[in-house]
Amino acid sequence: MTTTPRQVVVTGLGATTPLGGDVASTWAGLLAGRSGARRLTEEWIEQLPVQIGAPLAAELPLGRVEARTLDRSQQMALVAAREAWADAGSPDVDQERLAACVASGIGGVITLLTQHDVLREKGARRVSPHVVPMLMPNGPASTVGLEFKAKAGVHAPVSACASGSEAIALGLDIIRAGRADVVIAGGTEAAIAALPIAGFAQMQALSRRNDTPETASRPFDKARDGFVLGEGAAILVLEAAEHAAARGARVHGTLAGAGISSDAYHIAAPDPTGAGAARAVRAALRSASLEPTDIIHINAHATSTPSGDVAEAVALRSALGNHIDEVAVTSTKSMTGHLLGAAGAVEAVVSILALRERIVPATRNLDALDDEIALDVVSIDNRKIGTGAALSNSFGFGGHDVCLAFTV
C-alpha cells in the first residue's frame, strides 16, 4: 500500500534572463518571440571562433559590496531569489523548516579566471579573500540561504545543464520527505567568458552563426548548428500545499513530480536511442501520478545541437507513445539561448506560466522542421492550450536526465 505524497505547490517566481530583468519582462519577451542573443563585444572575443552569446538583458540591482563579494552567478541567483520571495508574499516562515536548493552547472568560473589573472600579474597578496566562497559551486545556494536564513539545509546539485531542474527535483523530494515546508529552488549560471566559450566551441557544441546571432539558436530546425551560450538565473519558491493554504498564499501551479535518470552512455554525447531521457520522463509521470495522455505541453531541453534535439524527440515518442502527436512542444532556448545550469529553472518558470496563462510561446527560428524530428513543435505563432499537465526536460553533459512535471 502506498501513501499519497505531500503535494508541493509553487508560490513564488523570480528570474533574470537574456530577455528581461524579471519574470514579467522575460515572459513578455517570450510571447513576443524576441531573441536575447547578440554579438559579444568584450575585448577577448576576437580570438574566439564563436563571437555570440545571450547576456543578461538588465543590470543587476545590487549594492556595491554585494557586487564586490559575490560571483556574478551568486549575484544573479540573489536577484532572482529576492523577486521570487517577494512574489511569494515575503512569508514569515520557520527558518528551521526553510531550505535552499540553488544549482549552477559550472560555478564561479568568472571569479576563478579573473582572480587567476590577479595572482599571476599582481601576486598572492592581492588575491581576493572572497575568492573561495565566490567560486565554490555551492556559493549561490549559500548566498540565497543566508539571505533568507534557511536552516533546514542548503544544497547545490551539480549536473551540468540539468542542474537547475535537479535542484527543483531535490526541493520536491525534501518537502515530500518532510525535511522542510518551504524550499527556495532554482539555478544560476554566469559563464560568458573566453575559456568556457573556447571549450564549448572545441566540443563543436556552439552555433557559429556569428553574423546572425538572433537566428543562431534554432532548435529542431534543419539548419541548426549548435547552442548559443546564455547567462541568467531563475528561482521558484516551492511550498508544501498545506503550508501555502494555511497562510493563504497565491499559488501559481503544482510541482506534481520529477524524474531523474542517467544515460551511462558517454561523457558528453547524448544516447541516440534516448533511453535515459525516456526513463526520466516516465519516472516524472510516475512521480506525479500522471498518464501520458494527461500531458498537453512539453518545454523541451532542445538546445539546437544536431544530435541532442533528435535524441530528445526519440525519447519523447518512446515515453509518451503516439500521444506525443497531441502535445504542444516548444524550446525556450530558441529565444534565451542556453543558460546551462539555470536553463531548467528558467524553463520551469516558463512551463508554469504557459499552463497558467494557457499559451505556449512559439519556438523562434524554426523555418524547416528536421525530418528526423517527429514532434508538434509550436512555431511562428504562440498557441493557446487547454488545461492539463506540462513536462520540462533538462539534460546535461555527464549523461544527466531530469524531467519535471507541472499542473495548475
Added chain:
Amino acid sequence: MSQDILAGLAVILEEVAGVDPADVTPEKTFIDDLDVDSLSMVEVVVAAEEKFSVKIPDDDVKSLKTVGDAVSYIQRAGVAA
C-alpha cells in the same frame, strides 16, 4: 597626518565594505561597530598597505580592533619606514 590616515581608511572601508565614511571614527571597532567581517578585513588591510606604503603582517592584524588602532599602527609603520 593621523587625520589623513583616518580619511584614507574611511575611503577604503566604504569601497570594500560599504561603510558610511561618517561612521569611521577612532573609537569604532571594525567587527562589532562597522560590521566588517574577517574576509573584508583582509581586503581593508591589503588596500591600506598599498595606500599608505606600509607592511601590516597578518599577526599584527589581530591587534587592530578599532579604527584608532589602525591609524596609530599605520602612522608608526610609516615613520619606521
